[in-house]
Ligand SMILES: Nc1ncnc2c1ncn2[C@@H]1O[C@H](COP(=O)(O)OP(=O)(O)O)[C@@H](O)[C@H]1O
């Protein structure tokens with residue numbers, strides 16, 4: 001089986017002034033040809049570092065890396081660059097050039113590729129073709145960065161947080177571009193900290209935390225792994241004298257409940273069969289004379305996978321580290 | 323021919339970036355032009371030197387003053403001795419004369435104007451007091467174009483600008499691109515690194531042409547500077563000089579990660595050339611011991627070549643050695659820059 005990108009026992013240590021940071025701490029990944037592979041994890045997990053090692057922009061401290069069956073050295077490096085497309089997490093482009101000029105410049109570096117004009121259409125920047133890069137909005141710049149990645153018509157596309165900061169409309173357009181890439185049997189490696197994005201877009205996902213892969217598989221597989229495809233979330237109204245909190249383990253034994261957790265003043269149950277768990281829950285609450293303040297059921301998401309594995313939320317991390 | 327050629331696109335990008343940046347245009351073209359014009363006006367027609375003479379008060383003072391006023395070329399005042407000494411010390415007068423038994427001159431021999439004043443003053447007074455010339459003399463004053471200070475200055479200013487343009491126009495631009503992570507994105511593409519560097523240097527050549535036209539044009543049309551040598555030779559020298567300094571700029575900027583670093587390095591490299599390479603006065607005025615060092619500086623060679631062609635009508639062949647030194651600087655710098663260049 002040929003891998004579009006492959007790494008084994010990848011380590012990357014940054015020697016910062018005060019202390020060394022192990023940004024990537026033993027990652028092994030196999031990205032198959034033609035799939036959309038997602039690296040999902042909170043900020044600081046090591047996604048960008050991993051991707052930039054694949055892109056040849058950073059050198060690993062140790063470990064083996066192959067891109068399109070080649071390693072980053074000498075002549076092979078040029079060959080890899082011809083066949084991959086890159087959108088960096090923070091792509092900087094020349095503010096004084098127009099969108100069309102920028103893409104024509106990037107196009108000139110590749111042996112083969114797309115016409116700059118049609119690439120502009122792909123990312124819906126046609127109205128801005130002659131606008132200066134410096135005058136684009138954040139979302140438009142992000143789309144131009146993706147266009148720069150696409151203009152060489154790459155076999156393997158690296159997108160590092162391509163939808164961060166995009167409005168919902170642009171996000172969906174970008175998803176379409178990535179799906180089209182997959183329809184043409186091209187490979188995409190995308191990083192994101194949006195679980196819904198990973199869930200909708202990716203054939204397979206590696207959940208990364210603290211430089212390690214903590215879960216790997218298709219979104220469905222990952223969700224099944226945590227036992228149960230549904231989540232029941234509810235709050236209780238605490239009338240005085242009733243005792244304010246009940247432990248989450250009270251709900252552990254209910255039929256088809258796989259995990260129970262107290263969360264943000266309420267409770268969250270992972271459940272495989274809601275039609276069995278719900279009546280049992282109601283009965284239990286009635287017998288204890290506990291009153292429901294809110295109840296909702298939803299499908300399990302990758303977010304829940306992350307929470308189950310780490311006890312933390314993807315987003316909380318983002319907010320606290322910003 | 324490919325539809326999209328990287329060197330062409332890189333060069334176009336460089337030129338567009340330049341002309342869309344009004345400040346860059348001003349500092350490259352406007353400022354040197356203004357400088358040339360101002361210096362040209364300042365040094366165009368220096369009125370004949372007038373010598374400030376203080377005469378120490380005494381019985382003969384009034385007589386000396388009238389002799390000097392008759393001779394012309396002096397501004398003479400009679401003042402108390404103490405005041406005369408003080409004014410000389412402060413440089414307000416060039417010389418003090420006092421008539422006792424002898425004519426006594428007080429002056430600072432290390433000040434050129436003082437030394438000159440001593441000679442002229444003595445000459446005028448001795449004649450007024452009855453000395454006859456042994457042989458009759460006649461003066462012929464030369465203010466022909468070609469021998470004036472402005473003629474000397476214009477090629478020097480041109481050389482200085484070619485240096486500044488090459489060093490800043492390459493070194494600063496490259497460092498700026500590195501600081502803003504533009505280089506990082508480029509190096510992630512299959513762009514060939516020599517293409518990038520060649521386009522930078524090519525851009526520099528293109529920008530040299532207006533620079534040359536503006537400064538020489540100002541000299542020719544405003545100050546009547548006569549270009550004795552061939553224009554083609556001037557252009558060739560300017561190009562070689564430009565490329566040479568572009569290579570040097572690239573080398574200086576090959577690893578700099580901050581704008582402050584590059585500014586400092588740039589000034590460090592330019593300062594000796596500003597001082598020694600004969601922009602405002604001839605480099606030959608420095609002691610012989612300095613000359614090997616001075617002659618090794620690229621700007622010295624560029625300025626000498628420009629002066630030789632513009633003022634003396636020299637040919638390109640006459641500049642062979644100078645061109646060789648310039649090219650050695652440029653070539654060596656470029657090769658080292660290619661070796662050391664850091665993209666991120
Ligand atoms: N150049 C660097 N020097 C030192 N530490 C770094 C550097 N780049 C990233 N890191 C650290 O490495 C870890 C992983 O960062 P990164 O790969 O950017 O994570 P992610 O893309 O998942 O947010 C973080 O702790 C970050 O602070």
Ligand SMILES: [Mg+2]
Pocket residue numbers: 044047048049089160161
């Ligand atoms: Mg990142």
